[in-house]
Amino acid sequence: MKKFWAMIYRDAQKTNRRFLICLIGAILFAIHGIVYTAPAFAQKEVTSSSYRQQERERRSRIYEKYEYKRYTHQPFVQRKTPRTELITLAPTAEKVRFRKYMADSHWGLRFYKYRTCIRCHPKQARNLHRVRAKITCRQCHGEEPIAGNSHYNSSMQPRRRYILVCAKCHEGSSPSFATYMIHEPIPIAKTTQKAFPLLFYCVWAMVAIAVGTFAAFLPHTFLWGLREFLPDSILAGFKDFLFKKRKQDEKD
Amino acid sequence: MKRIKRFTPAQRLFHLILMLSFVFQSVSGLARMYVGTEWGLFLANLFGGFQEALILHKWVGLFMLAGFGVHLLYILIKIDWRRFPKSVYGPDSLLPRLEDASQALQHAKWMVGMSEWPRFDRWGYWEKFDYWAVSWGICVLGGTGLLLYLPVYSSLYIPGWVLNIVLWVHRIEAILAMAHVFIIHLFIGHLRRHNFPMDLVMFEGSVDLEKVRHERPDWVDRLEKEGKLQEATVDNSPVSFRIACYIFGFVMIGGCLYLLVNGLSNARELFG
Numbered sequence: 128m129k130k131f132w133a134m135i136y137r138d139a140q141k142t143n144r145r146f147l148i149c150l151i152g153a154i155l156f157a158i159h160g161i162v163y164t165a166p167a168f169a170q171k172e173v174t175s176s177s178y179r180q181q182e183r184e185r186r187s188r189i190y191e192k193y194e195y196k197r198y199t200h201q202p203f204v205q206r207k208t209p210r211t212e213l214i215t216l217a218p219t220a221e222k223v224r225f226r227k228y229m230a231d232s233h234w235g236l237r238f239y240k241y242r243t244c245i246r247c248h249p250k251q252a253r254n255l256h257r258v259r260a261k262i263t264c265r266q267c268h269g270e271e272p273i274a275g276n277s278h279y280n281s282s283m284q285p286r287r288r289y290i291l292v293c294a295k296c297h298e299g300s301s302p303s304f305a306t307y308m309i310h311e312p313i314p315i316a317k318t319t320q321k322a323f324p325l326l327f328y329c330v331w332a333m334v335a336i337a338v339g340t341f342a343a344f345l346p347h348t349f350l351w352g353l354r355e356f357l358p359d360s361i362l363a364g365f366k367d368f369l370f371k372k373r374k375q376d377e378k379d
Numbered sequence: 380m381k382r383i384k385r386f387t388p389a390q391r392l393f394h395l396i397l398m399l400s401f402v403f404q405s406v407s408g409l410a411r412m413y414v415g416t417e418w419g420l421f422l423a424n425l426f427g428g429f430q431e432a433l434i435l436h437k438w439v440g441l442f443m444l445a446g447f448g449v450h451l452l453y454i455l456i457k458i459d460w461r462r463f464p465k466s467v468y469g470p471d472s473l474l475p476r477l478e479d480a481s482q483a484l485q486h487a488k489w490m491v492g493m494s495e496w497p498r499f500d501r502w503g504y505w506e507k508f509d510y511w512a513v514s515w516g517i518c519v520l521g522g523t524g525l526l527l528y529l530p531v532y533s534s535l536y537i538p539g540w541v542l543n544i545v546l547w548v549h550r551i552e553a554i555l556a557m558a559h560v561f562i563i564h565l566f567i568g569h570l571r572r573h574n575f576p577m578d579l580v581m582f583e584g585s586v587d588l589e590k591v592r593h594e595r596p597d598w599v600d601r602l603e604k605e606g607k608l609q610e611a612t613v614d615n616s617p618v619s620f621r622i623a624c625y626i627f628g629f630v631m632i633g634g635c636l637y638l639l640v641n642g643l644s645n646a647r648e649l650f651g
């Protein structure tokens with residue numbers, strides 16, 4: 128440590144005294160930021176950890192069996208998600224990487240109770256079940272806690288989805304039927320090429336057929352209508368103009 | 380005023396049934412497609428609700444497929460099997476010929492004043508395109524529609540995720556068919572200057588001889604050469620029938636344009 132400070136002092140002497148002053152200032156500013164500001168705005172959140180512990184006990188229905196690790200982490204963990212807004216996570220929830228395997232896939236999300244599904248999953252709201260049949264998220268995904276789709280006990284587990292979810296309305300549904308993608312991606316989007324390639328290529332092929340038809344027939348129809356509407360003299364004049372100009376060009 | 384016979388009663392009946400069922404399918408399909416809009420709600424209310432619109436859409440779809448089957452039978456009966464390969468290559472056939480390509484090119488040149496009006500025979504290339512477009516459309520829409528008719532049952536034979544693709548193909552093909560009929564077919568058939576305000580040939584079955592001599596000179600020449608012109612000449616249809624045709628035709632054209640305008644003006648809601 129002495130060597131470190133001696134090195135800094137030597138460098139400062141060698142180069143500039145201002146460097147040392149700036150370094151000390153920056154360290155003091157960082158300490159001020161960590162010690163004073165962060166706990167100040169997170170104080171309320173820290174006190175709610177016990178509430179979350181109780182919530183977790185209520186959800187799991189296991190009371191006072193486990194001792195929980197004391198709250199020693201940074202109080203605010205903000206994680207940027209691909210969604211439109213930031214979602215605050217509890218510190219231990221931050222460690223969860225694959226939520227689709229959890230019994231409660233929304234475990235640890237702050238203010239979860241006060242949000243609607245669509246606020247965090249806006250893209251999932253665009254599906255025919257919701258738009259046409261007015262089916263709500265809960266009618267398929269179930270009551271709280273909503274298990275991850277791949278969790279063993281989830282009703283959305285592919286191996287029993289067709290019995291527990293699809294068959295509620297589609298009588299006689301099969302495992303094959305359950306592979307229909309309710310939350311399908313936007314078919315013409317570039318990302319769909321990887322997610323659902325056959326849909327991507329089929330839809331683009333159909334779009335190409337439609338665009339090709341109109342590219343050929345819209346100008347055809349328009350010109351035909353125009354030609355019948357215009358008197359012949361105008362087109363004859365246009366033709367004369369074209370050919371005269373060409374003859375002149377040849378002479379030149 | 381001499382008139383020349385162009386369509387048989389059976390062909391006119393096929394067109395009438397196709398037209399009515401197509402417009403019905405358009406209205407019920409658009410009601411489902413525009414489900415999130417006020418207009419979609421209005422269209423669905425005509426049938427008594429979204430679910431009822433779907434049920435009727437399915438039934439009329441089956442009816443159209445049956446009609447297509449009857450049309451295929453009609454073709455099989457009408458083909459002259461004794462002179463088989465030659466009989467379907469003639470100028471009275473709707474099969475595409477090499478002349479169609481050259482006539483299309485000449486027609487395009489005529490539009491910009493570079494050429495004379497092509498000497499069309501009985502069928503123009505755009506009419507052949509329309510005929511085969513309907514066949515293609517019924518195959519695609521009918522095939523995908525059958526798979527979507529009972530999705531639970533059809534998913535026993537195909538993977539369920541194929542229904543995602545099938546639904547999109549059905550939708551895009553339907554948009555293509557409706558836009559083609561409402562914009563291009565109606566304009567060429569009725570709204571261009573020589574046919575304005577309406578061409579009754581599909582309802583009456585006959586067309587003015589002088590008009591045909593101008594529009595399709597090769598057909599009239601061929602009939603004259605073969606001595607069949609007198610045979611093909613028919614009388615004028617009664618005035619009351621023509622008035623009824625005009626009223627019916629205007630209602631249909633007005634309805635189609637109404638669907639087109641509202642479909643386009645609500646298109647933003649479709650993607651938003």
